[in-house]
Amino acid sequence: MNTPTTVSTIISTTAPTNQTEWQALAEKLDFETRAYINDRFVDAQSGNTLTTINPATGSVLAEVASCDDADAALAVKAAQEAFQRGDWARRSPTQRKVTLLKLADLMQDHKHELALLDTLDMGKPISSALGDIDGAISCLRYTAESIDKLYGEVAPTGDNNLGLIVREPLGVVAAIVPWNFPLMMTAWKIAPALAAGNSVILKPSEKSPLSALRLASLSKQAGLPMGVFQVLPGYGHTVGKALALSMQVDCLAFTGSTQVGKQLMQYAGQSNLKRVYLECGGKSPNIIFADCQNLDKAAQHAATAIFHNQGEVCIAGSRLLVENSIREDFVARVVKAAEQMQPGDPLDPESFMGAMVDETQYRRVLDYIQQGQEEGATLRAGGEPLNGPGLFIPPTIFDDVTPKMAVGREEIFGPVLAVFGFDNEDEALALANDSDFGLAAGVWSQNIDRVMRVSRKLQSGQVYVNNWAGPDMTVPFGGVKQSGNGRDKSLHSLDEYTEIKTIWMSLQP
CATH class of the missing domain: 3.40.309.10 (Aldehyde Dehydrogenase; Chain A, domain 2)
Structure with missing residues (x-):
């Protein structure tokens, strides 16, 4: 069920200062456990759920919808239809910026709630989780403010021709994010993908899905159109694989293990040669x-x-x-x-x-x-x-x-x-x-x-x-060798989620 308004208000307006106060807020929390598909919170079609556990106590937090192929198909169809309608993809960059900044403001309003969800879900200290949410908000604001300040190019042609180089959104982006920085890694993927005009399907880790589902409700409040942002909790070998093999998904953005990254590249080759951007393991x-x-x-x-x-x-x-x-x-x-x-x-x-x-x-x-x-x-x-x-x-x-x-x-x-x-x-x-x-x-x-x-x-x-x-946020983040090939953060992240198109015009009389 949705988080009650009263809880959100308490968390938004009151900054806890000690363990007792954080524990009191944790006991009041209610969790959204359903998938978010085409502007609605719904159970997985199979009725399957997965259990998310507080690793600091061993207690069960919630039974969350466990999506699979059928749910992925619904989400991909909705995302593709939203892209074709163009009520997000063809909005002006300035209009998209306004919506994303509103989402960032809502995240700021619910900062303590979002941080608490990640702390309970994956065991990170609340002080660290608060820093993560600050980073997620910063990413969203930076990227939103950037999108209406990027220009196309004019090729150096002769007088009889005009060459234009423009950037366009790819279409449907599937973002598969890890459990260690649940909401911050999410922001690093979805902020540039959405800013560029794509439809985005988010697959959070089965170990930490709660903040992603809360973000879905905030995205609806912010005014993202139907089908533009969806959240599918579930396992990598079920719903993650289905998204990776989909012929209608145009891009995979992934942070996680090198082993899984390699598997996703194989799925891209087996399907539609979708773009795959990977941020994988490290031994720095x-x-x-x-x-x-x-x-x-x-x-x-x-x-x-x-x-x-x-x-x-x-x-x-x-x-x-x-x-x-x-x-x-x-x-x-x-x-x-x-x-x-x-x-x-x-x-x-x-x-x-x-x-x-x-x-x-x-x-x-x-x-x-x-x-x-x-x-x-x-x-x-x-x-x-x-x-x-x-x-x-x-x-x-x-x-x-x-x-x-x-x-x-x-x-x-x-x-x-x-x-x-x-x-x-x-x-x-x-x-x-x-x-x-x-x-x-x-x-x-x-x-x-x-x-x-x-x-x-x-x-x-x-x-x-x-x-x-x-x-x-001003510099890119990513690796070489088996640490991957993509880049998060900075203006370079927008390169991952746009396609270069050449328009060549003959000006001869």
């Missing part, structure tokens, strides 16, 4: 050179880079490369920083880390920790789950890691840091680039020549210098 290197001036700052950032959001972050700085001359001292600083980042109740604003998203991910991380010890890495911190209810794993740090160890090569997606030593710049680069992934990298040095050399040689879609994950 964070390189600390001995000439780094502020080692305490670097250590704090290094710990935050891997332990933020329980390490369930695609760009987590999970490989720490430290020059051997400062390695012992620096690792001790990272261990000290990690001691202040222990997991706690996600509803406590003071908790830095929350719970792992579910039992599967919890067991996966613990298996990697055991494997790291068996392979001979030195455990410097953590390693054991917390006792009691909930799926909590403390910051875990392995030293003396080699590239052949699983903890040093594979994406764990949990609070596990692998530390490598190096003696010179060439060795650092070789270690950093010795990976199937290339999503992010960090360089800490005060030597500008070294910074530029290393940054250009790193095989990564983005390089952070003397910071980690600092960029805002």
Whole structure:
């Protein structure tokens, strides 16, 4: 059922300040559990549901509609009809901007409710969830404000011809988003897709569908036309696969694992050669050179880079490369920083880390920790789950890691840091680039020549210098190699959801 107006009003106007107040609001929440298809909330046609669980307590939150092929077919038909009608696609960019800004305002009004939904659904700390919602709102506003400021091109022709280069929306976009940043990743996909004039079908993760369904009701309030934005909760192998194989879906936008990304590309080839934009896995290197001036700052950032959001972050700085001359001292600083980042109740604003998203991910991380010890890495911190209810794993740090160890090569997606030593710049680069992934990298040095050399040689879609994950909406986000091929954020994200058309006019009398 829909969230009651009284609850929304409380959450919108009252900013909770402590765990007790957040818990009180959580107990008042009601969840929308139905799919949103063609402007209506409906049960899955099969009647099937999936269970979403609070990983901090193990309690059931809701039984949510589990969509499949039949629901996907309905949504695709509605999206295509909406696109053909043109009541969104052919609106002026300024008109689309106004609607999307209204949606951003509604998200701001319901910021605390949206953050609380993500915290309950996937276990992230409420302070982190609030930051995510700020990021989602920022993305929507930035992209909306951009769309009426982009110009076409005039080709350099002779006097007898006129060549125009225009951008048009693709049609139907299916956005498949992950569970670790549910609403922020959603905004990164749907904001440019909608701004460009496409119809969008959102498939949230089965582990965190609640905020997406709440967003659907807000989109209706904002005035998005029928069929332009729809939400299909369900599993990847059912409704996700159906969208990927659909001959009427023109683009797939995906954030998630490399394995699933590869499967989606195969589905695109088996169907209509739809565009596929992927942001996949990572095993990002964070390189600390001995000439780094502020080692305490670097250590704090290094710990935050891997332990933020329980390490369930695609760009987590999970490989720490430290020059051997400062390695012992620096690792001790990272261990000290990690001691202040222990997991706690996600509803406590003071908790830095929350719970792992579910039992599967919890067991996966613990298996990697055991494997790291068996392979001979030195455990410097953590390693054991917390006792009691909930799926909590403390910051875990392995030293003396080699590239052949699983903890040093594979994406764990949990609070596990692998530390490598190096003696010179060439060795650092070789270690950093010795990976199937290339999503992010960090360089800490005060030597500008070294910074530029290393940054250009790193095989990564983005390089952070003397910071980690600092960029805002003005720069693109994405990877190389098996980390994917798409770009979120910035004006470049609009390239993913538009088609270039050439119009050649003869001006001869």
